[in-house]
Amino acid sequence: MRTLTVDLGDRSYPIYIGTELLRADLIAPHIAGRQVLIVTNDTIAALYLERVQAMLAGFETASVVLPDGERHKTLETASRVYDVLLERRFDRQSTLVALGGGVVGDLTGFVAATYQRGVHFIQIPTTLLAQVDSSVGGKTGVNHPLGKNMIGAFHQPRCVLADMDTLTTLPERELKAGLAEVIKYGLIMDPEFLAWLETSMPALLARDPEALAQAVERSCRDKAAVVGRDEREAGDRALLNLGHTFGHAIETETGYQSWLHGEAVAAGMHMAAHMSRELGWLTEADLARVRALLAAAELPLQPPAIAPDRFRELMAVDKKALGGRLRLVLLRALGEAVVTGDFDDTALARTLAHFAGA
Amino acid sequence: MRTLTVDLGDRSYPIYIGTELLRADLIAPHIAGRQVLIVTNDTIAALYLERVQAMLAGFETASVVLPDGERHKTLETASRVYDVLLERRFDRQSTLVALGGGVVGDLTGFVAATYQRGVHFIQIPTTLLAQVDSSVGGKTGVNHPLGKNMIGAFHQPRCVLADMDTLTTLPERELKAGLAEVIKYGLIMDPEFLAWLETSMPALLARDPEALAQAVERSCRDKAAVVGRDEREAGDRALLNLGHTFGHAIETETGYQSWLHGEAVAAGMHMAAHMSRELGWLTEADLARVRALLAAAELPLQPPAIAPDRFRELMAVDKKALGGRLRLVLLRALGEAVVTGDFDDTALARTLAHFAGA
Numbered sequence: 164m165r166t167l168t169v170d171l172g173d174r175s176y177p178i179y180i181g182t183e184l185l186r187a188d189l190i191a192p193h194i195a196g197r198q199v200l201i202v203t204n205d206t207i208a209a210l211y212l213e214r215v216q217a218m219l220a221g222f223e224t225a226s227v228v229l230p231d232g233e234r235h236k237t238l239e240t241a242s243r244v245y246d247v248l249l250e251r252r253f254d255r256q257s258t259l260v261a262l263g264g265g266v267v268g269d270l271t272g273f274v275a276a277t278y279q280r281g282v283h284f285i286q287i288p289t290t291l292l293a294q295v296d297s298s299v300g301g302k303t304g305v306n307h308p309l310g311k312n313m314i315g316a317f318h319q320p321r322c323v324l325a326d327m328d329t330l331t332t333l334p335e336r337e338l339k340a341g342l343a344e345v346i347k348y349g350l351i352m353d354p355e356f357l358a359w360l361e362t363s364m365p366a367l368l369a370r371d372p373e374a375l376a377q378a379v380e381r382s383c384r385d386k387a388a389v390v391g392r393d394e395r396e397a398g399d400r401a402l403l404n405l406g407h408t409f410g411h412a413i414e415t416e417t418g419y420q421s422w423l424h425g426e427a428v429a430a431g432m433h434m435a436a437h438m439s440r441e442l443g444w445l446t447e448a449d450l451a452r453v454r455a456l457l458a459a460a461e462l463p464l465q466p467p468a469i470a471p472d473r474f475r476e477l478m479a480v481d482k483k484a485l486g487g488r489l490r491l492v493l494l495r496a497l498g499e500a501v502v503t504g505d506f507d508d509t510a511l512a513r514t515l516a517h518f519a520g521a
Numbered sequence: 522m523r524t525l526t527v528d529l530g531d532r533s534y535p536i537y538i539g540t541e542l543l544r545a546d547l548i549a550p551h552i553a554g555r556q557v558l559i560v561t562n563d564t565i566a567a568l569y570l571e572r573v574q575a576m577l578a579g580f581e582t583a584s585v586v587l588p589d590g591e592r593h594k595t596l597e598t599a600s601r602v603y604d605v606l607l608e609r610r611f612d613r614q615s616t617l618v619a620l621g622g623g624v625v626g627d628l629t630g631f632v633a634a635t636y637q638r639g640v641h642f643i644q645i646p647t648t649l650l651a652q653v654d655s656s657v658g659g660k661t662g663v664n665h666p667l668g669k670n671m672i673g674a675f676h677q678p679r680c681v682l683a684d685m686d687t688l689t690t691l692p693e694r695e696l697k698a699g700l701a702e703v704i705k706y707g708l709i710m711d712p713e714f715l716a717w718l719e720t721s722m723p724a725l726l727a728r729d730p731e732a733l734a735q736a737v738e739r740s741c742r743d744k745a746a747v748v749g750r751d752e753r754e755a756g757d758r759a760l761l762n763l764g765h766t767f768g769h770a771i772e773t774e775t776g777y778q779s780w781l782h783g784e785a786v787a788a789g790m791h792m793a794a795h796m797s798r799e800l801g802w803l804t805e806a807d808l809a810r811v812r813a814l815l816a817a818a819e820l821p822l823q824p825p826a827i828a829p830d831r832f833r834e835l836m837a838v839d840k841k842a843l844g845g846r847l848r849l850v851l852l853r854a855l856g857e858a859v860v861t862g863d864f865d866d867t868a869l870a871r872t873l874a875h876f877a878g879a
Contacts, residue, residue: 238596238600238603242596245596245665245671245672246665246667249665249667249668249671250667252837273635276674277631277635277662277672277673277674278671278672279671279673280660280662280670280673280674280675281674281675302638304635304638307603307604307607309604309607309608310607312638313603313607313636313637314603314635314636315635315637315638316634316635316638316639316674317638317639479610
């Protein structure tokens, strides 16, 4: 087992990474009082709920099983969790355990952030995406019909159990979507990791637990370094959004249904790399390396056909549009991203036209 | 104008207290970007919305007028505010201005805490209760059918404009309810203020702006001293809940309709003082002084008739019930409150029986 400590002063917490982690001795020290609510979805409940309940046998537990899917990441679903907490008289010393992917983690974290103005929160992410994306950063939230994650809060977990065993049941497509976020860390800040990924992709796709644990640890370590510098996302943290402004536009246009988040980010990173090449920051060879790595992870490179004007409109509602001016994460080089609102707009125009098939 | 600075490190903010405060020069330095959403209710909108809009003429403003009343302090009402923010494309540099009483302030603060994971927030409290209770502490939230303020967050305002002019339109009953919270500060920690209140009550009831400003400033100063020691309410801050556990039981039983919050707190403080006398902490003369001051403010002394078992049940859901054990704020002496779960239960039984009319 690897242990990575996310250093946030008195809110520091450990991420445990490895196999056979669903053990009482790991989780118990991080639980506040006696009351524990497990929040999960119907897919994951069938696979792991019993095991997690057994692990928490020493506590007063209850569980809420939500319908699976991003479209249920709403204030209405969060309300169901508040209802259970209050019906069961959970007090402010309660602990919420999120067992599932990013939707369960974000929603449960938001409820934990806002139930009685904040209770303890533990994550057991069961997707690769959630293990690398939700384990670090403290972002919680739900979607609004007019935008993703528009309602939320910052709330740090007390610990994260990233168990590679839970990835054995992960659908192939979701594994690949998770690899998109892993690749992101290589692209934005870690050229050495990028090179490792280029050679390790077959082992990762074969779900070798050691390779996966290494990828999760390195991704979380990279993310923690960025978040540690910038906990509230005023500056550097926006680097983590490489591919996300383009990606969110894809997800919004397609109604969060047909594209997985990681798939949209993959196509979005490709678009950001393309635009960086248009700006003269990446070489043609750099862009080819990005394409090859995404292709090796069997991720989509092309967004759906969206007219440039519509694409800009979809990007404008994104949170990174600051005071009306669009800001993008672009690549100065492979392994070095920048956040900027000061770019040549014709480069964006060429990239949007290229991907719209014009 | 008096200015009281609430000292919270990099989240410190000023409370401006006085008359003629609805001026652009006071508020403008505390606004983040260009977009300002004014949230108010239909009663206050008719009186002050136009003036506040004029004050904010230099910004891109919008307003939401909510129905007046505690029963609208819900997640559904908060949703209406999120809808407007997103429909108007308010970005994360937006500022929310709460113009109204505690309901508007708590709800608007909660939306500000959670819109895009936190935006700027300014309070213009138009009731005495909100001026002394919501100006300091950063508590925001909405009610749930099973309990008050069960969904919420801590979120500090950027500034507070406590304008005594807005109290001229306050209904008599609400003025008195606000005085209950003012009296609370005297009782829990400030014997000198308690004595001042005993002589100044006629001026306060006559709405003398200088007396009111003095009462607001002293109350906010006392509250800030407690909150500064204990921002997240682990310990001392619970002192501020004198009368509130009893009071919340009254409000829950009566459906938040017939009793104003301050009225319930007044009766609750009387009950807490009575129980403190039962414990031998207050003398008969002390209890008489509490009664006389509440009576001078024309506040209710008696709760509605509620059987002791039912009263205990209503108190148990209160947030101060920690790990199942009821904790109460009681008076060691006039001007000195304590929070304790370690009290003689028969004293509580005698107090509940006394007020149930047994």
